[in-house]
Amino acid sequence: MNRREVLELLYDRYIEPTKGKDGRYIGVEIEMPLINLDKEAVDFAVVHDLTRKFRDEFGFYTAVVDENGDACSVTDFSNDDILSYDCSYNNLELSFGKETDLLKIQSRFERYYWFLQARLTGQHYTLSGLGVNPYRIYNHNVPIPNARYRMLFHHLSSYDKYRLPMFFHPYPDYGMFSSASQIQLDVGYDDLIETIRAFTLLEPLKAILFSNSVLTGDREDMLCCRDMLWENSTHGINLHNVGMFDTPPANIDELLEYIASTSIYCTGQDGRYINFPPVNIVEYFGRDTIRGEYFEDGAYREIEFTPRESDINYLRSFKFEDLTWRGTIEFRSVCCQPIKDAFTVAAFHLGLIGRARELNELLGADRALYGHGYNASELRKLFNLRAWPGFADRAAVSKLLLHILDLAKASLASRGLGEERFLEPLYGRAERLTNPARELLRRTDAGEDVASVIRDYAQP
Numbered sequence: 001m002n003r004r005e006v007l008e009l010l011y012d013r014y015i016e017p018t019k020g021k022d023g024r025y026i027g028v029e030i031e032m033p034l035i036n037l038d039k040e041a042v043d044f045a046v047v048h049d050l051t052r053k054f055r056d057e058f059g060f061y062t063a064v065v066d067e068n069g070d071a072c073s074v075t076d077f078s079n080d081d082i083l084s085y086d087c088s089y090n091n092l093e094l095s096f097g098k099e100t101d102l103l104k105i106q107s108r109f110e111r112y113y114w115f116l117q118a119r120l121t122g123q124h125y126t127l128s129g130l131g132v133n134p135y136r137i138y139n140h141n142v143p144i145p146n147a148r149y150r151m152l153f154h155h156l157s158s159y160d161k162y163r164l165p166m167f168f169h170p171y172p173d174y175g176m177f178s179s180a181s182q183i184q185l186d187v188g189y190d191d192l193i194e195t196i197r198a199f200t201l202l203e204p205l206k207a208i209l210f211s212n213s214v215l216t217g218d219r220e221d222m223l224c225c226r227d228m229l230w231e232n233s234t235h236g237i238n239l240h241n242v243g244m245f246d247t248p249p250a251n252i253d254e255l256l257e258y259i260a261s262t263s264i265y266c267t268g269q270d271g272r273y274i275n276f277p278p279v280n281i282v283e284y285f286g287r288d289t290i291r292g293e294y295f296e297d298g299a300y301r302e303i304e305f306t307p308r309e310s311d312i313n314y315l316r317s318f319k320f321e322d323l324t325w326r327g328t329i330e331f332r333s334v335c336c337q338p339i340k341d342a343f344t345v346a347a348f349h350l351g352l353i354g355r356a357r358e359l360n361e362l363l364g365a366d367r368a369l370y371g372h373g374y375n376a377s378e379l380r381k382l383f384n385l386r387a388w389p390g391f392a393d394r395a396a397v398s399k400l401l402l403h404i405l406d407l408a409k410a411s412l413a414s415r416g417l418g419e420e421r422f423l424e425p426l427y428g429r430a431e432r433l434t435n436p437a438r439e440l441l442r443r444t445d446a447g448e449d450v451a452s453v454i455r456d457y458a459q460p
Contacts, residue, residue, distance in 0.1 A: 001285040001309070003260075007311055010281070012261050015252060017327030018189040023354065025098040026327065027184035028346050030091075031086050032132035033177065035454055037124045041140045044070075047089045050119055054083055057115055067145045081108060087149055087175035090139050092116070092127060098184075101349060102419045106343050113339065113460060128458040129342060130212030130437070131226055131335025134450045136177035143176070147273040150295055151266055155275050159234050162277075166233050174229040178213060178338035181345040184328040184346050185353050193255065195329060197248040199321050199361035202352070203333060205401055209429050210345065211384060212335035212436035216450060223437035224384040226335055230318055237278050238263040241317045244377045256384035259323070267311040272296075274303060281315055297352055305366055338436055338457040340425075347422035351408025358407060367398035386441065394433055401430035 001009075036042050048070045055062065055074040060083065064073035073084035080097025094112055097104045113127070120126055133139070143149035158171035187195050211223035219225055227243065236242045240261045249255040263278035276292030286288065286308050293300045320333035336346045352359060363370065369379055372391045382389045405426055412420040428436055440453050 001307075003282050003286070006285050007256060007260055008284045009285075009309065011256055013325050014323050015189070015192075015256060015310055017325060018187055018323075019327075021186045021188040021327050023186045023188060023191075024100050025186045025328075026102060026105065026346065027096065027098050027254055028102075028109075028343075029093060029095045029111065029180075029182040029184075030342055031091055031179035031181070032339075033134060033135075034090050034092055034120075035126050035135050036138065037126060037133060039138050039450065041138055042090050042125070044089045044140075046120075046123055046125065047085070047092075050116065051083065053119055054112070064173060072144050072146065077207065079108075080407075081112075083112070086179075087152070088141060088143055088173075088236070090133065090136075090141065090176050090181055090429055091251070091427055098388060099419055100423065101255055102343060102346055103417060105346070106422075108292065109342065109458060114143060117458070126458050127339075128454045129212075129336050129338035129340075129388055130440075130454065130457055131179055131211075131224070131437075132215055133177040133179070134214075134216045134454065137217070139177065141173040146193040147268075147295065151273040151275045152197070153444060154300070155265055156235070156294070162234070162237065162276040164237065166236070168234075169228060169232045171229060172233065174233070178226055178229055180226070180332065180333050181334045181336050181392060182330060183346045183349050184324065184326065184330045185349060187323075187329045187353070188328060189252075189291070191356060192323070192407070194250060194356040195353065196245065196255070196321050196323075196422055198352070198356040198363070199329075199331065199349075200245050200248045201361065201370075201376050203244055203320055203376055204383050205381050206333060206348075207383040207432060208397070208401065209348075209426055209435055210334045210337065211263065211438070212337060212440075214437050214440055216440075216444070221386050222384055223386055223435065223441075224335060227333070227384055228381070234265070235318055238280070241278075242319065244320050244380060245378050246375060248299065259317075262310065262317050263316065264315045266292075267305075267307075267314040269305055269308065269311075270302070274305060281312075284311070285309075311421050334389075335436075339460045341436075342460075343422040344426050347412060347419055348405075348408055350419065350424065351412040351423065352404070355407050355411055362400075362403070362407075366400060367372070368393060368400045386438075388433075398433055399432055401433075402427065406432055411460040 051071050060074040062071045063075040066072050074083050082095040085092050086093045143153040159168040167210050215225045233244045256459040265278040272294040274292040275296045289304050291304050322330040331349050351415045411422045
């Protein structure tokens with residue numbers, strides 16, 4: 001396949017689905033750590049029993065089982081809600097089928113969450129709203145026993161094979177103890193570029209509001225270690241697969257070229273998950289064969305295979321503003337939030353998705369953050385740190401955050417559904433320039449046991 005053919009394939013997969021989108025639909029995914037309050041490893045038998053009880057209570061169906069026959073994903077086919085486990089059985093995810101009303105999603109979340117917590121509490125377990133599991137050191141951080149997650153862990157664990165001028169962190173199991181709050185929103189073709197630019201400029205401000213992943217006992221200088229965990233792993237060998245757009249695309253052609261600059265590292269062919277060193281997607285389809293490896297009978301085996309057009313389905317980027325094949329942007333940069341604030345993330349993005357032009361004008365003229373020699377990506381890294389940057393005037397940053405929240409609130413209020421109430425906790429954060437990570441560290445610095453934070457962040 002030549003370059004022009006690959007670009008056409010990418011256009012059809014990523015750009016074409018945005019045409020005709022009316023911006024109506026919302027998709028929400030909330031991951032939460034499962035925590036054994038006895039400071040012992042999570043017993044996966046408890047997890048499997050919980051999954052069965054949840055499935056039966058809500059009339060879900062088993063969608064995916066692991067190699068031991070245990071359900072790792074159950075689905076309600078009437079509304080496409082899913083309970084699943086992300087990477088390992090230590091990390092529970094609730095995903096909701098597309099809706100037009102955020103309150104409907106929140107209502108279902110509460111029903112599911114109350115049920116799960118009631119069953120867990122009796123066994124001295126809990127779910128909690130933390131971006132990193134503070135009891136990760138007690139857990140069996142092993143992947144779900146299936147081809148996909150075994151392959152992913154194998155890929156992340158291969159970092160010591162690469163001799164690159166980049167820093168690799170020593171946490172290839174990070175997917176088993178880190179939890180995110182993600183939202184997918186419809187985006188139309190005509191709004192695509194402006195939306196990506198606006199939300200790229202917003203990323204430093206999102207770090208200030210939402211950071212909630214502290215590697216307790218290790219990297220407590222970082223409020224949002226999530227960025228580092230993704231970017232300084234094998235996912236970040238090609239920087240265009242992760243993080244932010246350092247220079248947002250100016251038009252659709254530039255966006256397409258950016259997608260064409262990303263890399264693929266796995267595929268599925270003939271019932272096998274195949275892993276290989278990341279290779280640029282255009283180069284991948286230009287090769288006659290690729291050498292990789294797959295797992296069979298307890299060992300990894302080498303294989304040489306021919307790229308197929310269907311392999312495009314395995315091209316994954318992990319951008320903060322990630323254009324998907326559904327004609328949506330998936331916003332991926334936010335940690336799981338305390339449960340009572342779980343819908344602040346979705347409300348913030350939903351409220352601002354239609355205000356891209358105003359955001360670009362506001363942030364383009366801003367001097368509270370911008371104009372000090374740093375781009376958006378550099379600012380995001382600075383505000384992920386515990387130390388406040390010396391150049392940033394706290395009062396001016398707070399005023400900017402409150403202005404943006406007012407924009408989001410007005411936008412949500414215009415929908416007439418009452419969704420703006422989900423933003424209220426963010427006003428206090430903006431005024432005090434705090435976030436859940438700073439609150440966790442404030443409390444533990446004062447001598448509180450992290451167990452008290454776990455309990456508080458678990459309260460709905």
